[in-house]
Amino acid sequence: MAEQRIAPTPANFAVWFHYFAGSHDDLRNAIDLLIDHNRPFDVRTNQDLFDTYVAPQAGAVAFETSERLHALMGAAKEFLATAIADNHSQMQAISEVADQGKAGVDPKALVAQLMSELARAATRATRLEAGFAEKTRELDVIRDSLSKSEERARTDTLTGLANRRALDEFLRKAQATADWGEPLSVLLLDIDHFKTFNDNFGHGVGDQVLRLMAKVLREKVRAHDLPARYGGEELIAVLPDADLATCVEIAERIRRAIADCRITRRSTGEVLPSISISIGVAQYRSGEAISDLIERCDRALYLAKGGGRNRVVTEIELDRAGAAG
Template identity: 35%
Template sequence: MAEDIDSRFRSPEAYELARLALEQLESQRVWPTPVNYELWSHVIAEPNGPLARELERIMVSGEPITDDLAEHLASTYLPKGRLSEQIRDTGQALSRELATAEQAIRSAHETSETFSTRLEETSRTLKKDPSSSALQGVVANLTDATREMQAQNASVERALAASTSEVAMLREQLEEIRKEAATDPLTRLANRRAFDERIEQARAEADTKGDFFCLVLLDIDHFKKFNDTWGHQTGDQVLRYVASVIRKRVLPPRFAARFGGEEFAIILPGDSLFDASPLVNSILKDVSASSIRRRSTNDNLGIITLSAGIAGFRAGDTVHDLIERADSSLYKAKRRGRNRLVVEGDA
């Protein structure tokens, strides 16, 4: 059965599966996160399967589909590692549908214009030198046929235009799903998978073009103690706060991600170690500029500080090499008292 489902995700039926999945998510007021999209896609592909029955039970009971519940369902009922591939395949299928629809519109329009032009030329020629009344009657009939064909083509064009609009809408929705798949849901920064892809891309470009870039790793100071004291929900509040500061400071083509836990990463293409330092120091300063309060009780949580380390790309570096040097600089900042930046090579 799993092979049958896989083949449907890779066939032309992917377009219809995507449309139905998004329709159901909307009708049931379930937010179309990557995991929810994957769950509903599998329900449509296997409507009588165990996942479909469990989701039906949950919806009937009125239990909300939270992120935690969706993750639990995915880990219980779905194979691992399929989401990004399904999204990619579905997106490719929709792209093909859109290209086909656009081509059909152009072809229908061009055929109609060409046929009409030729018949008009033939009619003018016969008017100048008619060979018989019967032949003129044939031309008149063909002219009527042309009008009918033009009307039919106009109808086809309207239908194809509507199809194109629908496919374009689905492509936009799938693009949002792709973005969600690359985004950390808590901080709204890029997630670790997106970071891994981006830094590998930066390394490859640096190797081939001789470009330079820096990697920054930042860590929230004493976060475990803070989390244990105030609880995970307040810890999440702090993570969102730090992420908001990073997001304001790090603008494209620079790239920020949640690296894991309370750690963040920034890729700075084209920046030297000297250029990168002021940006990182401004983030540290902004984060520690004021104390924050616990949202649920208004308790003063004190000042949040960060430690940071920077490493610059060297010819022949692997991603592991670069991360290791940035991490080493980060831990030097921790050992030197925290709330500071250390640049690799800084004695």
């Protein structure tokens, strides 16, 4: 932690305890990627790691859900036991009426008795049906709660994009498909001069800009692509079934949309200076590690920054730059 200049807070200790204990593969992969790409472990990145991989809310939700399901199953067992007992009582009563019929009892009295038994059975059935309907509604509530909890666990709280956990899962699935011959491309974007922007206007405005970037990214990628927050001010999009040319086209669409944005400070109405982004683009090579794909994207991104910013650079230009060097 000292080597990465990480503040010794309880949340940060929890993150790195799990990292060195090796108890969370996704957390280890996320931290290793950050270290490999020389990403700073700033306050926001540390909080993202804690919220995504360590936060205790998931355990609390799981415990609460388990308790509610246990109570629900207990109630369902009681309903079923009651239904079985009622059914047995009803069959016994009807059998007794039948026996009286054989004994020559007045048919009118038998009909009245039978109608009475059937009415009681109908009442019991209605009551049981209402009870089961109520428990079904409770089950729907639990299912909805679990779904929302899972969604929160996979979503970055600031931008609303997929977080690193969701990104890692999506990349693993996309890689498996790509190894069968389908193209897979990735774009990595970073806001130009974002530190200066934050210093001049404050982190609140910086967060507003990040949310705007996320909105544009979400709108410009395709429905089956995954836009996600990679870390800090870097956003990423994974594009299954997209070759390098398609990915570049989408990246340019994003870059132009950002350049056309006009940001207004909410507190004062002040129109802020325009912003721009740099984007690196790379295509997956069958059999390679995902970290290698992202590393090429990262190098292309920094070549874009070194080349003047507000531009898209692909891995092809990396090869050219290497040849020229």
